[in-house]
Amino acid sequence: AQSVTQPDIHITVSEGASLELRCNYSYGATPYLFWYVQSPGQGLQLLLKYFSGDTLVQGIKGFEAEFKRSQSSFNLRKPSVHWSDAAEYFCAVGANQAGTALIFGKGTTLSVSS
Amino acid sequence: GAGVSQSPRYKVAKRGQDVALRCDPISGHVSLFWYQQALGQGPEFLTYFQNEAQLDKSGLPSDRFFAERPEGSVSTLKIQRTQQEDSAVYLCASSLSQASGILDEQYFGPGTRLTVT
Numbered sequence: 001a002q003s004v005t006q007p008d009i010h011i012t013v014s015e016g017a018s019l020e021l022r023c024n025y026s027y028g029a030t031p032y033l034f035w036y037v038q039s040p041g042q043g044l045q046l047l048l049k050y051f052s053g054d055t056l057v058q059g060i061k062g063f064e065a066e067f068k069r070s071q072s073s074f075n076l077r078k079p080s081v082h083w084s085d086a087a088e089y090f091c092a093v094g095a096n097q098a099g100t101a102l103i104f105g106k107g108t109t110l111s112v113s114s
Numbered sequence: 115g116a117g118v119s120q121s122p123r124y125k126v127a128k129r130g131q132d133v134a135l136r137c138d139p140i141s142g143h144v145s146l147f148w149y150q151q152a153l154g155q156g157p158e159f160l161t162y163f164q165n166e167a168q169l170d171k172s173g174l175p176s177d178r179f180f181a182e183r184p185e186g187s188v189s190t191l192k193i194q195r196t197q198q199e200d201s202a203v204y205l206c207a208s209s210l211s212q213a214s215g216i217l218d219e220q221y222f223g224p225g226t227r228l229t230v231t
Contacts, residue, residue, distance in 0.1 A: 004156075032217050043118065043205065043222035044157070051217075090156050094217050098209075099145055099164055101173070102220065104156030 002027050004091050006105035013081045014113050021076040021108050023091030033074040034092040034102065035065055044090065050074065061085070086112045116140065118223035120206050126229045127196045135191045135226045139208030146189050147220060148181055149205040157205050163189060196230045203227050 005024045013019050025031055032051050036044040048059025055067040065076045074091060088109050092102040119138045127133050139146050145164055149157035150173075159173040165186035174181070178197075183189040193200055207220040 036222075041224065043224045044207075045222075046219055049219070092156075098217060099162055099169060100217050101147060101149075101159035101162060101170070102157075104158070106154070106156050 002093065002103050004093050004103055004105035006089075006091055006108050008108045009106070010109045010111070012111040012113055015083050016080050019076075019078045019081045019085070019110070021089050021091075021110070023074045023076065023105060024072050025074065025091070025093045026072065027093050027095075027103075029095050031093045032095065033065075033067060034094070035059065035063070035074075035076045036090045036092060036104075037061075037087050038090065038107075039087045047076070047089075081110075081112055083112045083114065086110055118206055118208055118221050120204075120223040120226050122226060123224065124227050124229075126231060129197060129230055130195050132192065132194045133196055133228060135193075135204050135228070137189045137191070137206030137208075137223060139187065139189070139206070140210075140221055141187075143208035143210050143221075144186075145209040145220075146183060147207040147209075148189070148191050149207065150175075151203040151205055151225070153202070160191070160204075193228075196228075198230050201228055201230045 003026045034049045035047040047063045050067045088107045090107045091105045094100045094102045121136045148160040151157040161181045162170040163183040178194045180192045203225040205225045206223045209218050209220045
């Protein structure tokens, strides 16, 4: 079955510290992978996506993610977290086909301490 | 430019009432998706439109849920005889085109928070 697992429900990071959010997927076909961020009362905003090519992808707001096929992982990283990064983060997977619905993980809530 | 908008932002319904949730996608976007996000969960797919055609409704949880997009732009998700388990945030997303045949970015609206009492 197709699924996305985000093992960490809640993470707290000190401002200025590095961040890694984990994502593992199970998908029969070649996956297209996404990370979205959701702030309270806001819609989901795309941080970055991986379709093919270089397995290290850069996104907005200083985020990056690395696709590791052997580990079925697509972890999100940021070298230095800002207080404004506090939000809920969702990993998602989709097929290479227009009209494909995304399959989301349950999300990781990031808190940033000062 | 204008993004995806949804209305109302908040809706409280008594159990058994019918509700209608509206989505205005980005102008010109061909694809439109509805997702349901329960508290503490990720969004889950409900249904998909390509222009006015509803191509996938496999995620609709029951026949009380109905969606339409009659002119290929605005979409309405209707829930009849609401139940408490329908309480969730309903997200709408649109994407530009299926002409290329590949998945492209989905832009999400802010959602409608439905509470059934």
